[in-house]
Structures are given as structure tokens and as C-alpha cells.
Amino acid sequence: MGCALSGSGITPGKTVPESKRHSLAESQMASKAGLEHGSDRPGAVPFPLADTQKERIQESWRILHDNIARVGIIVFIRLFETHPECKDVFFLFRDIDDLQQLKMNKELRAHGLRVMSFIEKSVARLDQEDKLEQLAFELGRSHYRYNAPPKYYEYVGIQFISTVQPILKERWTPEVEEAWQSLFKYLMAAMKQGYYEEEEKSGSIQSLALRKPGTGSILNSI
Numbered sequence: 001m002g003c004a005l006s007g008s009g010i011t012p013g014k015t016v017p018e019s020k021r022h023s024l025a026e027s028q029m030a031s032k033a034g035l036e037h038g039s040d041r042p043g044a045v046p047f048p049l050a051d052t053q054k055e056r057i058q059e060s061w062r063i064l065h066d067n068i069a070r071v072g073i074i075v076f077i078r079l080f081e082t083h084p085e086c087k088d089v090f091f092l093f094r095d096i097d098d099l100q101q102l103k104m105n106k107e108l109r110a111h112g113l114r115v116m117s118f119i120e121k122s123v124a125r126l127d128q129e130d131k132l133e134q135l136a137f138e139l140g141r142s143h144y145r146y147n148a149p150p151k152y153y154e155y156v157g158i159q160f161i162s163t164v165q166p167i168l169k170e171r172w173t174p175e176v177e178e179a180w181q182s183l184f185k186y187l188m189a190a191m192k193q194g195y196y197e198e199e200e201k202s203g204s205i206q207s208l209a210l211r212k213p214g215t216g217s218i219l220n221s222i
């Protein structure tokens with residue numbers, strides 16, 4: 001599976017970096033939470049989970065694990081129902097409008113499974129904060145290359161929570177919900193940092209490449 005720009009590392013047509021287009025309110029919130037991109041790594045994103053919260057996540061994951069294929073697909077179908085623009089990122093199935101048909105699509109299933117396997121890895125690394133953060137950070141970097149911007153990530157967490165709730169039935173409690181919400185918030189913050197770092201890197205490479213001879217190109221000084 002891939003998106004229009006998957007793997008190219010280049011995002012044509014992006015002139016204003018996404019990071020520069022944030023609302024003031026968003027940047028202030030990020031700043032208050034210490035989540036601005038550009039912070040020193042590792043440990044740039046404060047780890048929010050207490051030991052009891054980790055246990056709640058691990059316990060519920062043991063049940064969810066048997067349902068990963070189903071959860072992965074439902075999360076993304078609901079994401080496309082509520083935010084159809086997200087589908088445009090996936091060039092292999094963006095032209096399929098019938099969501100029932102899309103449920104059977106093997107590329108969508110594959111992406112659903114990849115997302116779930118990332119969550120599984122995250123659950124397995126709850127006691128290794130640096131590794132967990134690095135994992136999410138790298139995923140954010142690759143999502144810049146997939147042209148999947150951060151504003152969409154939190155929708156995935158919301159849909160994940162509403163999908164797993166009926167599977168866990170009475171095991172789903174406000175405390176379990178809070179633990180999962182904190183985990184997603186943390187992972188999304190690290191993913192966003194990875195995305196912005198990749199964007200900045202790619203922006204500076206592009207601006208170097210775009211400089212004309214005689215207008216300050218570093219090549220002129222060599």
C-alpha cells in the first residue's frame with residue numbers, strides 16, 4: 001500500500017511548511033504542554049502514564065489483541081466517514097467511495113493491521129519510555145513522507161477508543177479510557193514532532209535546491 005507520495009521523501013507543491021500554518025491557540029497549547037517541535041530529544045515529550053495506567057492498558061490490550069484486524073478496519077472506515085479528506089492520502093483506494101466496498105479492500109486492511117501492530121509495539125514498550133518515544137517519532141517522520149499531516153492523528157485515537165469500548169464491555173471503565181487517552185496523546189505528540197522535524201529538514205533541502213545561482217546559493221561560495 002502507499003499514498004501518492006509514499007516513500008519519495010518529497011512533497012511537491014508544499015510551499016508553506018505545515019508547522020508555520022498552526023493557529024496561535026494551538027502553538028500556545030503545545031508550548032504550555034512542552035510539546036513544541038524542535039525540543040531537545042530524547043525525553044522531549046513528557047511521559048504521562050502512571051504504573052496503574054500502564055497496567056490498565058496492558059490488561060485491556062490482552063483482550064483487544066484477538067480483535068486487531070477488525071478494530072484496525074473499523075477505525076479507518078469511521079475515520080473516512082467522519083473526515084473523508086483523510087482518504088485522499090491513500091492513493092491506492094482514494095477513488096473508492098463505497099465504504100462497504102472499502103471494508104473489503106486489502107490495502108486498507110493492511111494499513112489497519114500496521115496501525116494495530118504499532119499500538120501493540122507501543123504497549124510492549126510502556127516501560128521503555130525512550131524507545132517508545134523514538135518509535136512514535138520515527139512514525140511521524142515517515143508520515144510526513146506519506147503526506148499524512150498531524151491534524152489527522154488525533155481522529156485516529158478518538159475512533160480507536162470508540163471502537164474498542166464495546167469489545168471490552170464492562171471492562172471498559174473511565175479509568176481505562178483515561179489511560180488510553182493519555183497514551184494516544186503522548187504518541188501523537190511524539191509523532192507530530194517527527195513529522196515537523198522531517199518537514200523542516202525537507203524544507204531546508206528544497207530551499208537550498210531552489211536558490212538560483214547569483215542569489216546567495218551556497219554553491220557560489222565554493
Ligand code: HEM
Nearest residue numbers: 001002003086089090111114115118142146148152153156
Ligand atoms: C494514530 C495514528 C496512526 C498510526 C499509529 C499509523 C501507523 C502507520 C504505520 C505503522 C504505517 C506503516 C508504515 C510505517 O511504519 O512507516 C503507516 C503507513 C501509512 N499511513 Fe498511517 N498511521 C496513523 C495515522 C494515519 C493517518 C491519519 C493517515 C492518513 C490520513 C495515514 C496514512 C498512512 C499512509 C498513506 C501510509 C503508507 C501506506 C501504508 O503503509 O499503508 N496514517 N501508518
